Amino acid sequence: FSITDPITTLGYVDRLLITCEAYHIPAVVLFNKVDQLDEAGLKKLADFQEIYTQCGYPTPAISATDPAYADTVRELLQDKVSFLVGRSGAGKSTTINLVEPTLDLKVGQISAFSGRGRQTTTFAEMFDLSFGGHIIDSPGFKEMVIFDFEESELSHYFPEMRPYLNECKFSNCIHVSEPGCAIKAAVSQGELPDSRYHTYLGMLHEIKDSGW
Structure with a gap:
């Protein structure tokens, strides 16, 4: 890059x-x-x-x-x-x-x-x-399209999030608006990169819109 x-x-x-x-x-x-x-x-x-x-x-x-x-x-x-x-x-x-x-x-x-x-x-x-x-x-390309991902699995592909996943209050937490979310807490405390969390939210939105 x-x-x-x-x-x-x-x-x-x-x-x-x-x-x-x-x-x-x-x-x-x-x-x-x-x-x-x-x-x-x-x-x-x-x-x-x-x-x-x-x-x-x-x-x-x-x-x-x-x-x-x-x-x-x-x-x-x-x-x-x-x-x-x-x-x-x-x-x-x-x-x-x-x-x-x-x-x-x-x-x-x-x-x-x-x-x-x-x-x-x-x-x-x-x-x-x-x-x-x-x-x-390989040829260069402008964008990377993500497909065939489930909402529940996306956070597992962010290695920095994995240590926090079992600390969320709810086992089905997707780290958006749920209370007791360990990922959101870690981002707000500066323990996780804010930019990566915004990428996560953007991709989650794409998955929801796509209906995959």
Whole structure:
């Protein structure tokens, strides 16, 4: 993910992570383009890292155009099957080129007009890694649509909420307006990230509207 060029929102990252949790896929929140960040951008990066570290995710930050970060990425990928996802222009193909330069994947540029990446990867493709493992490059996408989730199970896909779930007054609590909700109490006390709770409420609303 990139903090800027293109901008990545917390909600976008949350939806990807929730999908990983639902399908038991270990996730890493990898931030790219740190070399392009000014003071405000570095502050935003630190805020993002604090949120996702609190949720239990590794949050390394790199510049995929700087060979000095190659070993950091190789350690994440070695002997695994990894899938890179994110917005167009965030540097997925550039990151693969960083650790496996011989692949020489085509990379795109950010549009100065829209601030969005130009898509160069048009289908998912898997590559062997010379140091062990495989990596899948994917086309960038704007939004992540959540489907086939039940209201009662959604909170289980937020790992930071799990320690509180058995502390709610009601066993069928969905953490919206119920009295004695441990999740709401933890958010109000700053023990859980407010942004993640708002993502949860938004997704819960989508599930209700969809009728799934």
